[in-house]
Amino acid sequence: MSAAATDATTRGATAAGGGAVAPGRTVPRVLAVAGSDPSGGAGIQADLKSIAAADGYGMTAVTALTAQNTRGVRGVHVPPPAFLVDQLAAVTDDVTIDAVKIGMLGSRDVVAVVADWLDSLPRGATRVRPAVVLDPVMVATSGDRLLDAGGERAVTDLLGRADVVTPNLPELAVLLGEEVAGDWPAALAQARRLARRHDVLVVAKGGHLDGDVAPDALVGPDGVLAQVDAPRVVTTSTHGTGCSLSSGLATRYARRGDWETALRETKAWLTSAIRAGAALAVGEGNGPVDHLADARRRTPDEGPRAAGGVARMLAGAHEGVGGAELVAQWWADAAGVRAQIDALPFVRALGDGTLAAEHFRYYLEQDALYLREYARALARASELAPSRAEQAFWAGGAHGALVTELDLHTTWLGGEPRDVAVSPTTGAYLDHLRAAGRDYPTLVAAVLPCYWIYQDVGERLAARQHDAHPYGAWLATYGDEAFAAATREAVAILERVAGAAGAEQRHRMAAAFARACRHEVAFFDQAHAWGPPGG
């Protein structure tokens, strides 16, 4: 590659994005009012894991105990409803609740307790009423009943007390007194009828339909507000998907304040959790999803439980897996974070042109700080590179970051970047690059996601460019072929280095790569998480 082409390389511009809790806001305090599943995949157990995966603080008021596993429900015990009253009062008297998820209720008496409790929650200006997501659980994935007949009728009374309701298709039909929808348009029409009848938002879920796509949609009284599609995962690990979706949604709404954003982020996370479920090898029937799969990948070097990519990668080290195969696995394991980036408010607003100027400026200023230090990491890679070609490649990348890219920032910012403070997100990413030190393979793995994820997300953003787009010229830089070529070359270097590395070294590389991917998400989200309010 020519020096000129390398100059255009590092990244057409920058990255930004998330996961972290926004400043000034606390970790959302989320209460699940639901039943217990001792096998851990559904009910309050799924809720606590989902809330944790969404960075929330989880609490539970237990409505019912079930004796169930992945194969079916053997028994249901509903404790005296008066004790649920006590549980709800104990939490409410002491804790400000940001969001509530309601799941299995079991019986009509329990529904009545929950209805009364919802009515007692604060309204008005002094204490903010929590957001309420109702998952009207009636039947388990195994086909067993989880709500008695009287409860089925009573649960309709709860609909008007919720902000969002998340029925699966059979539950939607029961709530309307209609036949189960046979296709997606019929499901959307039913969701709209339910939304109208009870003045509530409905999440229509396509999990029970067939086809390559598993669609979900946020539907209001006037129709579909947003449709969120995901690839349908071919798996039997779907025990608890409805519980997990609703509690993840409640937690993310408490943080984001926007149902569409919360649904997009929750769907991206859940798809990745469903994909990872089979590897848990829990049970013989419909197994659970792996709620914490992303978190495990984020810290693959921090514990013996490291699963998924790292486990496969370590196995690969013994089986003589080649560098290209290994790197392909790391990239496949990053599918979840790539979906998360696509779903971020910053990235969506940049794509559709509605991004607030203050948020774009915040991002550019942090990116300028990032690029100065990123260039140092690339220069260090150049210094350590074993061959002249790799030495020249990384030196070209460092030059490109300092000159081509920072010039671009200066143009967009209308002058040299201001002397702003390094944000916690930028600082954490830079610390990660510094931590690779003088270990060439780890350093190569740590700097790679900045090329690759940026190029991957950028390809989709570049396609959104048009003449009247306010960020059109910026989006066009994402489609730069020289940058795509540099990314391919960087990946080829990573494959070579991984191929030559031993098992321990491969472990360190996988960890550095996965962690840098997580930092990319946070970087793309940081203007919304830390920046000024968008106008």
Ligand SMILES: Nc1ncnc2c1ncn2[C@@H]1O[C@H](COP(=O)(O)OP(=O)(O)O)[C@@H](O)[C@H]1O
């Ligand atoms: N095989 C699958 N692949 C991808 N997503 C799925 C799959 N099965 C269910 N989902 C998703 O899981 C969530 C729960 O869906 P669903 O199965 O319809 O509800 P429930 O678990 O309440 O029966 C939805 O977001 C749905 O799209």
Ligand SMILES: Cc1ncc(COP(=O)(O)O)c(N)n1
């Ligand atoms: C205690 C309890 N609550 C809910 C469900 C529904 O599970 P799914 O999300 O698979 O429909 C369940 N099986 N057990």
